[in-house]
Amino acid sequence: xGYLELHNIQKIFGTTVAVDNFNLDVARGEFVSFLGASGxxxxxxxxxxxxxxxxxxxxxxxxGANVLGKPPAxxxxxxxxxxxxxxxxxxxxxxxxxxxxxAGKSTAEIKQRVGEMLxxxxxxxxxxRYPHQMSGGQQQRVALARALATQxxxxxxxxxxxxxxxxxxxxLREDIRAIQKRLGITAIYVTHDQEEALSLSDRIVVMxxxxxxxxxxxxxxxxxxxxxxxxxxxxxxxxxxxTVVDARMVEVDGHRLGxxxxxxxxxxxxxxxxxxxxxxxxxxxxxxxxxxGEVQTVTFLGSxxxxxxxxxxxxxxxxxxxNPQHVPPSPGDRVRVHVPAAALLxxx
Amino acid sequence: xxxxxxxxxxLLMPSELNANGIDAPTTASRLWGxxxxxxxxxxxxxxxxxxxxxxxxxxxxxxxSDNDTGAFTLANIIELRRxxxxxxxxxxxxxxVVTALLGGVFGFLMAWAVSLGQxxxxxxxxxxxxSGVASNFAGxxxxxxxxxxxxxxxxxxxxxxxxxxxxxxAGFSLYTFIGLCLTYLYFQLPLMILVITPSLDGMKTQWRExxxxxxxxxxxxxxxxxxxxxxxxxxGAMVLLFGNAFGAYATAYALTSGQINLVTMVIGQQxxxxxxxxxxxxNALALGMVxxxxxxxxxxxxxxxxxxxxxxx
Amino acid sequence: MGIQKSTRWIAWLWLVLGAxxxxxxxxxxxxxxxxxxxxxxxxxxxxxVFAQSKFYESFGFSLQMAALTxxxxxxxxLPTAYWxxxxxPQLRPVIEFVTxxxxxxxxxxxxxxxxxxxxxxxxxxxxxPALLVAGYVALALPYLYxxxxxxxRAIDIKTLTEAAQSLGASPANxxxxxxxxxxxxxxxxxxxxxFATVIGExxxxxxxxxxxxxxxxxxxxxxxxxxxxxxxxxxxLLTWGSIGLIxxxxxxxxxxxxxAGTR
Numbered sequence: 001x002g003y004l005e006l007h008n009i010q011k012i013f014g015t016t017v018a019v020d021n022f023n024l025d026v027a028r029g030e031f032v033s034f035l036g037a038s039g040x041x042x043x044x045x046x047x048x049x050x051x052x053x054x055x056x057x058x059x060x061x062x063x064g065a066n067v068l069g070k071p072p073a074x075x076x077x078x079x080x081x082x083x084x085x086x087x088x089x090x091x092x093x094x095x096x097x098x099x100x101x102x103a104g105k106s107t108a109e110i111k112q113r114v115g116e117m118l119x120x121x122x123x124x125x126x127x128x129r130y131p132h133q134m135s136g137g138q139q140q141r142v143a144l145a146r147a148l149a150t151q152x153x154x155x156x157x158x159x160x161x162x163x164x165x166x167x168x169x170x171x172l173r174e175d176i177r178a179i180q181k182r183l184g185i186t187a188i189y190v191t192h193d194q195e196e197a198l199s200l201s202d203r204i205v206v207m208x209x210x211x212x213x214x215x216x217x218x219x220x221x222x223x224x225x226x227x228x229x230x231x232x233x234x235x236x237x238x239x240x241x242x243t244v245v246d247a248r249m250v251e252v253d254g255h256r257l258g259x260x261x262x263x264x265x266x267x268x269x270x271x272x273x274x275x276x277x278x279x280x281x282x283x284x285x286x287x288x289x290x291x292x293g294e295v296q297t298v299t300f301l302g303s304x305x306x307x308x309x310x311x312x313x314x315x316x317x318x319x320x321x322x323n324p325q326h327v328p329p330s331p332g333d334r335v336r337v338h339v340p341a342a343a344l345l346x347x348x
Numbered sequence: 349x350x351x352x353x354x355x356x357x358x359l360l361m362p363s364e365l366n367a368n369g370i371d372a373p374t375t376a377s378r379l380w381g382x383x384x385x386x387x388x389x390x391x392x393x394x395x396x397x398x399x400x401x402x403x404x405x406x407x408x409x410x411x412x413s414d415n416d417t418g419a420f421t422l423a424n425i426i427e428l429r430r431x432x433x434x435x436x437x438x439x440x441x442x443x444x445v446v447t448a449l450l451g452g453v454f455g456f457l458m459a460w461a462v463s464l465g466q467x468x469x470x471x472x473x474x475x476x477x478x479s480g481v482a483s484n485f486a487g488x489x490x491x492x493x494x495x496x497x498x499x500x501x502x503x504x505x506x507x508x509x510x511x512x513x514x515x516x517x518a519g520f521s522l523y524t525f526i527g528l529c530l531t532y533l534y535f536q537l538p539l540m541i542l543v544i545t546p547s548l549d550g551m552k553t554q555w556r557e558x559x560x561x562x563x564x565x566x567x568x569x570x571x572x573x574x575x576x577x578x579x580x581x582x583x584g585a586m587v588l589l590f591g592n593a594f595g596a597y598a599t600a601y602a603l604t605s606g607q608i609n610l611v612t613m614v615i616g617q618q619x620x621x622x623x624x625x626x627x628x629x630x631n632a633l634a635l636g637m638v639x640x641x642x643x644x645x646x647x648x649x650x651x652x653x654x655x656x657x658x659x660x661x
Numbered sequence: 662m663g664i665q666k667s668t669r670w671i672a673w674l675w676l677v678l679g680a681x682x683x684x685x686x687x688x689x690x691x692x693x694x695x696x697x698x699x700x701x702x703x704x705x706x707x708x709x710v711f712a713q714s715k716f717y718e719s720f721g722f723s724l725q726m727a728a729l730t731x732x733x734x735x736x737x738x739l740p741t742a743y744w745x746x747x748x749x750p751q752l753r754p755v756i757e758f759v760t761x762x763x764x765x766x767x768x769x770x771x772x773x774x775x776x777x778x779x780x781x782x783x784x785x786x787x788x789x790p791a792l793l794v795a796g797y798v799a800l801a802l803p804y805l806y807x808x809x810x811x812x813x814r815a816i817d818i819k820t821l822t823e824a825a826q827s828l829g830a831s832p833a834n835x836x837x838x839x840x841x842x843x844x845x846x847x848x849x850x851x852x853x854x855x856f857a858t859v860i861g862e863x864x865x866x867x868x869x870x871x872x873x874x875x876x877x878x879x880x881x882x883x884x885x886x887x888x889x890x891x892x893x894x895x896x897x898l899l900t901w902g903s904i905g906l907i908x909x910x911x912x913x914x915x916x917x918x919x920x921a922g923t924r
Contacts (some may be wrong), residue, residue, distance in 0.1 A: 052557055072560040079561035085554035088658040089576050098572070099562035132657060143558075150562060372738035385748055392741035393759070400762045403774020457675040465672030467900065475676070481904040482683060484854075487863045488878045493686045496693035496890045503689035534686070559732045566668075595767030599861035602879055612769045619773055619868045631777075634770045641765040649761075658749065 003028035003186050004049070004154055009058035011044055011210075018044045020210045022058070029184040031177065033197040036207035037233070042190045043158055045207075049188060050156050051075050063153055068193035078147030082159040084139040086131040092142045093118070093127040117145035120179060137168040144176065148183065155180065155187040161196065173200055194234045198222065206230050223276070228347050231274040238277060238316045244269045249343075252313025253292040260342040272348035277306065277319035279343035282329065283336045285307075295333040309337055404638060410631035424632035433614065433633065440611040443525065444593035447532040452586035454533075455540025463548040475608030476545065479538035486535040487598030494531045494603070498522050523604050531599055543588060547581035577658055584651030591644035595637070611637055643648050687897065694891040706891035710881075719877035723866075726790065726873065727859035730797040731852050734805045737798065739848075742809045743836055745820055752838045760803040768864035771796060776869070787869065796865045801858055812847025813840075850907045857903040861896060 009022040019041040026032050034042035047053040048058060051072035060067050067075050079291035086095050096117050097110040118124040118345075121141040131139055140160055147155060160176070161169040177200045180187045191197055197204050198218040206213040206221060206229070214226040221234055231237035244267050248259050252273075263270060283290045293311035305328045307318045318337060320328075330336055414421045426432070462472035498504050498515065499522050505515050521527055551574065559569045597612040606613045611633065617623040618630040697705035710716055745752050766774070775796055779786035786792040818840060825835045841848065864875035878896065882889040 050557075050561060052560075073563050073565060076563075077561055079558065081553065081554045081558065084552055085552060085558040087555060087558070087573055087577075089573075098559075098564075101572075102563045102568055111610070146562070156561075182641075376880075379691065389741045389749065389752065392737050393799070395737055395795070396759045396762070396802070399775070399795045400759070400771075400802075402778055403771060404762070404766050406778050407770065407774050424724070426823040454675075454679065458679040461672035461676045465668065465675075467669070467672050467676060471676065475679075477905070477908050478683065480908065481901045484857050484900050484904060485860065485897055487861055488835075488875050488882075489896035490890045491880065492878075492893040493690040493897075496893075497686040497689035504685065505694055532681070537682070566665075591764065595764075595769070595875060597767070597769045598875070601867075602863070602882070612767070615769045615773055616864075616868060618774060619769075634773045637767065637770055638765055641767065645761055645764055 005061040007059045009055050012056045015211050026347045031187045031202045033189045033204045033277045035197040035200040035204050040207040041210040042207050045158045046190050076153045078152035078155045080147050080157045082142050082162050084143045088131050091128050096146045096149050117149050136164050157183050157189045237274045240273045242271050242273050257289050259344045260343045274345050274347050275343045277317040280318040281338045283338040289339045290336050298328050407631050407634045411635040415628045424628035427629045436609045436611045436614050444590045446529050447536045447593045448589035451536030451589050455537045459541045459545045479541045483535050483538040488602040489534050491602035543585040547659050553660050580651045580655040583650045587644050587648045591641050597631045664838045690890045690893050694894050697887040706887040710888050710891050719872050719874045723860050723874035727856045729794045730859050731855050734798045746813045760806050763800050772868040793871050797859050799856045808851040810849050812844040816843050846910050853903040853907045857900045
């Protein structure tokens with residue numbers, strides 16, 4: 001039994017199915033991300049947990065209690081918004097203390113707690129400042145402190161970093177994760193940025209058009225994508241059309257490739273395979289799972305050198321770590337690509 | 349000029365331009381350029397001066413001038429303490445305050461209904477369009493409309509009588525303070541709606557949701573968040589309504605033929621017939637009105653600048 | 662989601678109450694205007710109104726005044742607003758002040774001041790309708806300026822001007838051939854608002870003693886019973902028509918910039 005459970009959640013707006021068949025068990029203290037493109041239903045699901053939307057079907061259970069029917073104010077949640085949503089007429093300290101004030105805590109207690117929160121976000125000097133006097137990053141930290149001050153059962157974050165500059169984003173996301181771990185609070189994090197999801201989460205829920213594509217740890221999602229969508233959305237994926245030859249062999253554009261796992265279909269069947277760019281290498285000699293090709297483009301990305309190689313009807317991206325001793329290939333070069341059996345994944 | 353092929357290139361001083369065959373802007377032509385730039389706006393400012401500033405100035409000067417000698421005097425201002433004039437100011441202020449408060453509160457409620465109250469889009473559209481029209485439907489036609497409604501033989505008066513409520517028998521009359529207030533509301537309400545709606549639109553939904561997520565009830569949201577944020581624009585709008593009512597002439601005249609004692613009525617009577625037999629006093633009266641309007645506009649501007657910071661991000 | 666049912670009921674309540682307050686007088690006036698013939702509803706009052714030559718004279722007069730006001734107003738405001746936006750942004754606060762003046766100097770006081778200055782030689786203007794037009798333009802100034810200014814700020818006049826100049830256009834050409842056509846909505850909004858204002862304006866017209874439409878309506882009140890309400894209905898339809906046209910043109914702004922007119 002999880003701390004936060006979503007059972008068969010479905011949300012329909014008019015005739016559009018925004019979220020369908022959403023099932024999730026979140027353990028206490030776990031950090032789960034909802035990852036997907038705009039409109040995939042991730043924010044809608046988050047808002048259903050918060051209570052701002054009501055599911056058309058299904059149940060939401062927090063800490064053993066069914067929360068359906070409970071207004072947001074009674075759910076003991078903490079919410080961080082993309083636009084910070086700090087109350088503009090209140091100082092940072094007043095913003096942070098607001099939830100406690102609502103709960104009727106004493107002034108002394110509020111003051112102490114606000115002080116603790118300001119220490120937690122490392123901005124004690126901002127206590128008396130107003131939102132318009134703070135940068136975006138500072139405002140979001142204060143918003144986080146405000147959400148955590150009341151010690152909620154679940155922390156909900158709706159694309160909290162999307163409105164911030166790239167550099168601040170990286171800083172702040174590490175701080176968010178550190179604070180979450182330190183407090184041991186269960187967190188649901190909505191984002192369209194896969195780097196955020198991969199670096200922060202204990203588990204990721206990848207969503208597409210209202211449906212859950214895959215739930216897993218970042219390692220699983222990246223290395224063993226269950227569907228074509230997950231393979232393409234998270235990281236770069238090379239997609240290949242293959243025909244099954246036997247239990248562990250496929251044919252791609254006339255070349256035979258061995259696979260590590262048993263194939264799920266019989267000889268002659270058509271399959272869709274994916275392989276990550278960093279698993280492919282340029283080989284020197286012939287051998288099993290080595291196919292010839294021609295280099296189309298080479299892009300120097302700094303730490304990575306990406307070569308695009310045409311093999312038959314397919315174009316594969318090959319990523320190699322930059323090595324100053326090793327000159328990258330040039331467009332037009334004839335090369336050999338090694339496709340490791342273990343790296344080939346069936347996704348459809 | 350740098351010789352062709354030479355490797356040194358030097359910027360020419362302005363004084364060297366002519367010698368090198370380049371047309372330099374002379375001081376005279378530069379000056380003319382500046383004049384031309386400013387010439388375009390001269391008609392506008394000349395007009396504003398002649399037909400807005402000058403009248404206002406003239407009134408100001410006239411207020412402090414002795415009627416016969418033209419010397420500086422405060423006598424006109426002091427004369428404003430005439431009971432009839434004090435009474436006129438009092439009535440004008442009262443009617444303006446009452447309609448500003450009533451129009452402000454009910455206008456706010458209606459504006460709230462179509463913005464935060466989330467009534468359908470078409471209702472909001474209709475209300476805003478109608479407000480745009482109704483706020484211009486003042487003066488003579490408005491007065492007649494109310495006569496037809498709650499005048500002695502008005503439709504509502506007759507209807508209420510049929511239901512057993514005798515308005516005029518009970519002492520009510522359209523041609524009094526209360527009647528005028530009711531009539532003024534017809535353009536005060538729409539003005540409020542038009543002025544306050546942008547501020548209401550500026551209330552972010554996330555503030556409401558953040559408050560809810562922190563455990564706040566609707567009442568607590570309004571008490572700690574919404575009303576504090578909305579108070580400056582609300583007050584500002586009501587001050588605007590005050591000024592609007594204070595300067596109203598046509599409606600009051602059409603309804604009461606100048607019989608109700610308002611500052612605008614007295615000024616009007618002064619224009620049409622030198623009722624005060626004292627041009628200096630007339631000036632002082634007009635000046636008093638301008639002063640009150642200036643204060644209203646100043647307060648409104650200050651308050652709206654304050655609220656813009658919170659509601660327009 | 663987002664709002665409770667009970668809140669929505671309250672919202673509807675206020676709206677309906679307000680709507681009743683607005684609509685009832687209109688219905689009462691219309692109803693009253695139809696009662697000219699005893700016992701039946703008829704358009705007799707309207708027929709009487711349209712039979713009066715004075716109706717056409719006064720309406721025609723106000724129409725002319727409106728046209729003149731619009732023309733003079735546009736000629737004054739358009740180049741100025743264009744120039745301030747393009748070259749003289751530092752004048753903006755001064756302009757703001759000028760557009761605030763008509764609020765601070767209400768029609769009654771303006772009439773007083775205008776008569777004071779312009780009723781004696783050498784500046785004898787009171788016998789001329791030009792003074793009335795000047796007064797109307799002064800009153801309409803804030804709305805005209807704001808409307809046109811908003812329109813200018815919505816289009817990139819700097820780039821348009823530079824493009825036109827690079828093609829050889831003189832400043833006048835730029836303004837009338839390039840900028841103005843892009844301001845169609847703002848110009849028409851300003852025009853219709855001015856029209857509605859002038860047609861309905863009573864204070865200046867009556868105090869400066871001109872046979873305009875609104876004073877005519879007031880005059881009719883002293884002699885007729887049903888005709889004034891018929892005129893009120895006509896007046897309302899005219900105002901509604903003008904403002905409605907503005908809204909239809911897309912001048913849908915919920916602020917006080919669409920307020921003009923006599924009170």
